[in-house]
Amino acid sequence: MPGENLSRDEARERAALLSVDGYDVSLDVRSAVGEGQDEPRTFRSVTTIRFRCNEPGASSFADLIAPGVTAVTLNGKDLDPGEVFDGTRIALEDLAAENELVVDARCAYSRTGEGLHRFVDPEDGEVYLYTQYEPADSRRVFANFEQPDLKAPFRFEVRAPEGWTVWSNGAGELADGVWRFAETKPISTYITCVVAGPYHYVTDSYSRALPDGSTLEIPLGAMCRKGLAPYFDADDVFLVTKQGLDFFHEHFDYPYPFGKYDQAFVPEYNLGAMENPGLVTFREEYIFRGKVTQASYEARANVILHEMAHMWFGDLVTMVWWDDLWLKESFADFMGTFANVGATRFQNAWTTFANRRKAWAYRADQLPSTHPITADIRDLQDAKLNFDGITYAKGASVLKQLVAYVGQDAFLEGARRYFKRNAYGNTRLGDLLSVLAETSGRDMGAWAGKWLQTAGVNSLTPQVLLDADGRVAELAVLQEAAESHPELRPHRVAIGLYRTEGGELVRYARAEADVDGPRTVITELAGADAPELVLVNDDDLTYCKIRFDETSLATLRERLGSLTDPLARALCWSALWNLTRDALLPARDFVGLVLRFASRESDIGVLQMLQAWAESALVHYVEPEGREAAGRLLAEGALRELRQAAPGSEHQLAWARFFASTAADGADLRLLQDLLSGAAVIDGLDVDQELRWAFLEPLAAHGVADESVLAAELARDDTASGKRHQVRCLAARPSAAVKAQAWAQVVESQALSNALVEATIAGFAQPSQRELLAPYAEKYFEVIAGIWESRSIQIGMDVVRGLYPSFQDRPETLAATDAWLTAHADAPPALRRLVLEARDDLARTLRGQECDARRRGRRELTFGQRSPAG
Numbered sequence: 099m100p101g102e103n104l105s106r107d108e109a110r111e112r113a114a115l116l117s118v119d120g121y122d123v124s125l126d127v128r129s130a131v132g133e134g135q136d137e138p139r140t141f142r143s144v145t146t147i148r149f150r151c152n153e154p155g156a157s158s159f160a161d162l163i164a165p166g167v168t169a170v171t172l173n174g175k176d177l178d179p180g181e182v183f184d185g186t187r188i189a190l191e192d193l194a195a196e197n198e199l200v201v202d203a204r205c206a207y208s209r210t211g212e213g214l215h216r217f218v219d220p221e222d223g224e225v226y227l228y229t230q231y232e233p234a235d236s237r238r239v240f241a242n243f244e245q246p247d248l249k250a251p252f253r254f255e256v257r258a259p260e261g262w263t264v265w266s267n268g269a270g271e272l273a274d275g276v277w278r279f280a281e282t283k284p285i286s287t288y289i290t291c292v293v294a295g296p297y298h299y300v301t302d303s304y305s306r307a308l309p310d311g312s313t314l315e316i317p318l319g320a321m322c323r324k325g326l327a328p329y330f331d332a333d334d335v336f337l338v339t340k341q342g343l344d345f346f347h348e349h350f351d352y353p354y355p356f357g358k359y360d361q362a363f364v365p366e367y368n369l370g371a372m373e374n375p376g377l378v379t380f381r382e383e384y385i386f387r388g389k390v391t392q393a394s395y396e397a398r399a400n401v402i403l404h405e406m407a408h409m410w411f412g413d414l415v416t417m418v419w420w421d422d423l424w425l426k427e428s429f430a431d432f433m434g435t436f437a438n439v440g441a442t443r444f445q446n447a448w449t450t451f452a453n454r455r456k457a458w459a460y461r462a463d464q465l466p467s468t469h470p471i472t473a474d475i476r477d478l479q480d481a482k483l484n485f486d487g488i489t490y491a492k493g494a495s496v497l498k499q500l501v502a503y504v505g506q507d508a509f510l511e512g513a514r515r516y517f518k519r520n521a522y523g524n525t526r527l528g529d530l531l532s533v534l535a536e537t538s539g540r541d542m543g544a545w546a547g548k549w550l551q552t553a554g555v556n557s558l559t560p561q562v563l564l565d566a567d568g569r570v571a572e573l574a575v576l577q578e579a580a581e582s583h584p585e586l587r588p589h590r591v592a593i594g595l596y597r598t599e600g601g602e603l604v605r606y607a608r609a610e611a612d613v614d615g616p617r618t619v620i621t622e623l624a625g626a627d628a629p630e631l632v633l634v635n636d637d638d639l640t641y642c643k644i645r646f647d648e649t650s651l652a653t654l655r656e657r658l659g660s661l662t663d664p665l666a667r668a669l670c671w672s673a674l675w676n677l678t679r680d681a682l683l684p685a686r687d688f689v690g691l692v693l694r695f696a697s698r699e700s701d702i703g704v705l706q707m708l709q710a711w712a713e714s715a716l717v718h719y720v721e722p723e724g725r726e727a728a729g730r731l732l733a734e735g736a737l738r739e740l741r742q743a744a745p746g747s748e749h750q751l752a753w754a755r756f757f758a759s760t761a762a763d764g765a766d767l768r769l770l771q772d773l774l775s776g777a778a779v780i781d782g783l784d785v786d787q788e789l790r791w792a793f794l795e796p797l798a799a800h801g802v803a804d805e806s807v808l809a810a811e812l813a814r815d816d817t818a819s820g821k822r823h824q825v826r827c828l829a830a831r832p833s834a835a836v837k838a839q840a841w842a843q844v845v846e847s848q849a850l851s852n853a854l855v856e857a858t859i860a861g862f863a864q865p866s867q868r869e870l871l872a873p874y875a876e877k878y879f880e881v882i883a884g885i886w887e888s889r890s891i892q893i894g895m896d897v898v899r900g901l902y903p904s905f906q907d908r909p910e911t912l913a914a915t916d917a918w919l920t921a922h923a924d925a926p927p928a929l930r931r932l933v934l935e936a937r938d939d940l941a942r943t944l945r946g947q948e949c950d951a952r953r954r955g956r957r958e959l960t961f962g963q964r965s966p967a968g
Contacts, residue, residue, distance in 0.1 A: 102163065102186045104234065105477045106419055109245040112158055113418075115151060116243065118250035120281075122146040123240045126257040127294055130207065130216055130225050138206040139216065140165055145201045145241040149250075151193040160188040161237040161244040162203060163213075169202040188241060201241035210890045211368040211852040213238030214292070219365070221325045221817045225259075226295035228364040228379055230372060233420060233481045236287040247418045247524040249284040256292060264294040267376040269317075269358055282375070283355060284522045286416050291374035293362045298327040302336045304343050304359070314353050316343065319360040325817055326363070326385045335361060338399045338442055342406045345441035346433075349510050350410055352517045361402070365818055366853035368892055371401050373408030373430070380405075387819060388788030391748035393703035396444040403441075404434030410513075415520040420481035422526055424471045424550070427485070428493025429513075431455070435494070446664060450703045452638040453668040455491045457707070460643060460676060462487030463555045465938050467931045468583070471496060471550045472527055479928035482891050488553075495641035496549050502590040502639045503545065504538035512537040545588070554583025558591065558613065559645035560632035570595075573623045575613045575634055589613040593620055594636030594666065595629035596653075603653070603660040608636060630657070633666055643680075644673035655687075659695035668704050675711050678719060679942060681949040685719035686728055688712070693735040702748050709736075709756040716760075717865040718907070719946030733760040737769075745782020754783055754792075761796050762866065770797055787815050791823040798827040799864045805831075822857045829861025837862060837870060844897060845881055848889070855893060859900035868905045875903035875911055879918045886929045898929065902936040907943050915940070 126142040129135065147160065163186050167179040173194055182189045188201060207216035207227075212235045217226045229239060237244045254266045256277045264270060267290060268280030282290070302318040318339060320332045339361070343354065356375040367381035384398045411433070412426030435455070438447035462468060467483075471493045475481050501509045512534040520529060527550065531542040557578045565571040575593065577586050595607040607629075609622035630653045635644050646654065654670055661667045674691060677683035692712040699705040712732060720728045736757040743750035761767055770793045772778030773785055785793070794811060797803035805828065812824040829840040840862040844855055863871070878901055886894045903911055915937040919930065 103477045103479050104161070104244065106421070106475060109247070109419060112243065113245065113247050115153060115156055115158055116248065117150050117152075118243060118248050119148040119150065120250050121148075121240075121242065121252045122255075123252065123290075124255045124257075125214075125239070125292065127214070127227060128257055128259050130227055130294075131259045138165060140204040140206050141214070143201075143203045143205045143240045145199075145203075147197075147199045147201075147242065149197050149199070149243070151195060151197060154193060154195045156193055157189070157191045158193060159190055160199060160201070160241050161186065161234075162188055162201060162241040163235075163238045164203045164205045166204040167201065168204065169200070171198075171200040173197055186237075199241070203241060205239055208238065209851045210893050211366055212890050212892050215364075215366060217365045217818075217851075219323055219325055219818055220821050224296050224324065226297065226323060226365060228293045228362060228367075229291050230368065230379065231288040231290070232369075232372060232485075233288055234478045236290055239292075242287045244287050245419070246286040246288065246416050249286050249416065249522065249524065251284055252282045252290050254279045254290070254292065256294060258294050262294055262296060263299060264292065265319075265321075265360055265362065265377055266290075266292050267356070267374060280357070285375060285413060289372075289374045289413055291372075291377045291379065293321070293360075293364065293377060293379070296324060297321040297362070298324050298330065300330070300332040300336075302332075302340075304340050306343070306347055306353075308353060314347075316354060317358040319358065320363070321360070322363040322382055322385055323365060323818070326382060326387070329385050329387050330363075331385075334395070335398075335402065338402050339406070341441040342403045342437055345403075345437045346406060346410065349513075350517060351514045352410060352414070352521075354409060355414055355521075356409060366851055368852060371405045373405045373412055373426075375409060375413040378405045386788075388786035389751055389784060391702045391706065391752055392444075393450070393706055396438065396447060396450060396703065399442050399444055400434045400438050400447065400450075403437040404430045407433035407437070410517055414517060414522065416524050418524045418526050420475040420478075420484065421473060423473070423475070423481070423484060424489050424493045425525060425527070425530060427489045428471065428497055431490045431494035432497040446701060446703075448638065449665045449668045449701055451494075452665060453672055453704050453707050456495055456638075456641070457672060457675065458487035459491035459495055459641070460487075460555060460672075461679075463492055463553065464580070466582075466934045468553045470553050472546075476927075479891060479926060482895070483928050483931055492555075492641060498638070499549070499590060499640045500534075500545070503588075504534060504540050508538035509534070548585065548587045552583065552585040552587075554580055554585060555641065555643055556585075556587055556589070557643040557645050558589065558634045558640075560593070560634050560647050560650065561617075562629070562632060562647055562649070564628050568628045570623055570626045570628065572619060573626075573632070574617050574619045575611075576617055577613060577615065586615060589635075589640040589642060591634060591640050591642075592636040593623065594633040595623065595626055596631035596633065596661070596666075597627065597629060598657065598660070601660065602662045603631060603657050604662055605633075605636070605666070610639075613640075631661075631670075633669060635669065636666060638665060638669055643676050644669060645677075646673065655691070658691060659698035664701050664704070667699070668701065671704065671708060671711075678711075678715055678946065681719075681942070681945040684950045684953040685715040685721075685946055686724060686950055686953065688715050689720070689728055689732060693731065697739050697742070702752060705749065706752050709752065709759075713756075713759055715946075718904075718943045719950060721947045721951040722907075724950065729760060729762055733757065733762060733766055736760050737766065740780065740783075745780075746784075747782070750780075750783055751789075754780075754789065758793050758796055762800065767797060767800055767802050771802065787820075791815075791820075791827070794823075795827050795830055795861075798861075799830040799832065799866055801832045803827065822853055825854050826857040826861040829858045830864055832864075832867055832870060834870060837867075837874070841874060841877070841901075844901070845877075845885065852893060852896070855896055856900075859896065863900065863905065865905055868907075871903065871905055874901070875906045875914065878903055879914060882918075882929070882933070883922060883925060886926060891928070894929070895932065898932045899936065902933075904936065904940055904943070907940060907947070909944065912937065912940055912944070 124144040167183045170177040234244045256264045264277040266279040270279040299321045304316040306314045360377045363380045363382040371380040407430040411429040417425045435447045435451045438444045515533040535542040559576045561574045563572045594605045607626045631650045678688040740753040
């Protein structure tokens with residue numbers, strides 16, 4: 099729609115012209131309940147904006163995406179909505195020095211998770227509302243100036259159905275049938291929020307003595323749907339919340355500035371969470387209906403702390419435009435793990451970060467769409483796609499490198515000065531660099547030029563020369579970069595030397611050094627005993643791909659399970675996975691290493707990551723001729739570990755889920771059926787409802803569980819979660835008619851909500867059904883341009899990514915992708931980016947399969963045996 103995709107240039111021009119004094123927003127959501135209403139179902143939104151214009155007589159515009167506008171008044175003059183409103187913008191002519199704009203609109207409830215989302219709980223028929231705006235969907239709920247640097251105070255009032263509770267950023271009270279909320283501090287439009295409905299709500303409080311002798315009191319709240327209340331462990335949510343508030347107050351020296359602190363776990367949420375000040379929203383999947391491992395609790399704690407860090411990095415101080423999105427997301431991602439380790443029970447969170455979070459960054463940084471951490475964001479579509487592994491995980495990794503570079507004390511003092519100087523304002527890269535230069539005495543411009551303003555990931559490889567006595571004569575670190583992004587960077591790294599002692603692989607020497615340029619000699623390690631393993635980037639100080647010399651790789655093939663340090667072990671696994679993705683290590687070798695050594699992995703999060711990587715290696719990188727045999731071995735290994743795991747342990751649960759995901763032959767599928775019926779029992783394994791659905795999906799995908807079985811399971815679990823599981827399983831069935839129906843529901847209709855679109859796509863795309871999915875490769879390229887044009891950007895992203903024919907892993911699919919890109923050179927850049935990324939993944943798949951095929955025969959059934967470096 100014209101005007102929907104706001105450009106950076108338009109935002110700059112408007113910010114130079116206008117400043118906003120305040121908003122009064124009145125919403126009437128009583129229409130959320132009741133039957134017989136026309137589609138789209140709408141609510142009334144009345145907005146009053148007080149703003150100044152520094153060029154009286156100039157023209158500008160306000161943002162609003164709505165089915166209709168009833169009235170527009172500017173400075174007391176009624177304007178014709180038909181003339182000034184085009185569906186996305188309200189034209190504002192002849193502005194005065196001081197202005198008041200009043201817009202009375204009919205806005206639409208959302209079913210895509212963008213704007214004011216409306217959810218009907220199938221379990222009890224209750225209706226729940228919540229808002230989600232980032233980067234620019236508050237204009238779907240009220241008229242505004244939708245850009246982060248036009249901050250203002252907000253006052254909200256909401257009329258809601260009787261019996262409902264309503265929350266917003268500020269504290270609220272119900273009087274005369276209207277919920278009225280305290281005025282906020284100056285904040286950006288995208289972090290305003292409203293949550294409304296019959297939510298289950300739990301309260302607590304936090305207090306802290308401040309240095310001036312006063313006491314900071316923060317009311318705490320947490321909420322979820324009534325149907326999830328029996329599973330809601332609010333006490334643990336509050337525990338982590340209080341630990342985080344203690345930690346950030348100790349380190350930031352700036353009291354939490356937004357009054358209360360509510361946390362809402364909401365249905366059909368597109369993101370992990372959103373940092374709305376005073377009212378943080380989370381996906382309700384963080385409330386666990388069944389048994390999960392500690393990795394899930396750690397992940398939830400990390401997200402709670404990530405969003406809390408945003409109260410300072412992002413809400414108190416906000417980037418001017420989305421170019422500097424990293425100013426909030428990289429910091430929050432870093433701080434989430436930093437606080438998890440520093441304040442909670444999750445003391446190994448940096449291991450999780452090294453193994454899981456950085457894997458996301460490494461993948462994103464090798465795509466053709468990679469970009470500097472400080473990105474070039476031309477418009478809102480660019481911004482939406484840049485909530486990616488670069489902005490989050492690479493940015494956080496680079497900040498970890500920065501802490502090693504300038505020192506933790508200087509880093510945190512820089513943050514404290516940054517908050518105090520820029521409170522309630524907007525900043526750019528230079529604002530942060532200037533305070534870090536003050537506190538560290540370092541040249542931050544040079545550092546930023548290398549790390550923040552260039553793209554790509556470096557590889558670090560050890561080179562070891564031994565003397566005649568078998569000691570280290572010289573140890574050097576070689577740095578390489580991809581041809582497409584040839585920048586070499588300064589790395590503060592630790593190099594660890596490992597050898598076998600008492601049957602364990604342990605570190606006996608370590609040196610920290612600055613690696614810069616193509617080759618750096620580590621003089622401190624000269625004269626050390628010859629190592630069996632050299633680990634560059636030991637302790638994970640920098641952001642790089644770790645490579646191995648031949649001796650180290652041979653050691654890992656034979657002794658990876660003997661490596662005692664959990665972080666070092668996680669780093670080695672990550673490096674081996676990168677070798678596999680880079681077609682330097684055959685995929686079946688990696689699978690073999692997992693089969694041999696994953697059982698010794700003590701860190702449950704690392705184990706679950708290894709299982710996911712092994713499955714990905716099987717699906718994408720094992721050559722087609724070897725896929726069936728490799729899959730059989732992986733399933734056999736998973737079942738063996740499941741039976742041997744300690745009864746009732748989280749490792750047993752992880753192996754049970756992994757076995758279900760790899761089960762393919764008749765005996766394995768029969769075992770899953772028997773575990774569901776109770777005919778088979780594995781001591782200690784509680785087959786709860788969530789695990790039942792995990793077992794049913796492979797049964798459905800292999801044609802064992804039909805529609806009647808899935809209907810019976812839904813009757814057993816007739817909830818919102820159960821419905822999503824059932825939809826996914828239904829779409830997974832191996833039938834041409836099923837696939838046609840799933841395709842039509844996603845591509846040809848807009849009846850499904852965002853959550854059910856996601857579930858249908860997940861079920862549709864089954865790696866065991868390559869032939870069945872083949873006809874949809876051509877159809878995909880025929881429909882994606884229309885999908886992008888007609889759907890919201892979130893649904894467009896889900897469809898374009900999720901339905902790409904990645905399982906048609908042959909050169910013809912690459913050629914079809916190239917043909918589409920050539921024929922659609924003028925397609926929206928964001929759409930082209932998604933297709934280019936999918937193409938790159940497929941090209942990597944084919945390279946990986948070629949690498950795996952070169953080892954055919956010699957390694958077919960002897961995974962993981964010692965061999966020269968690949």
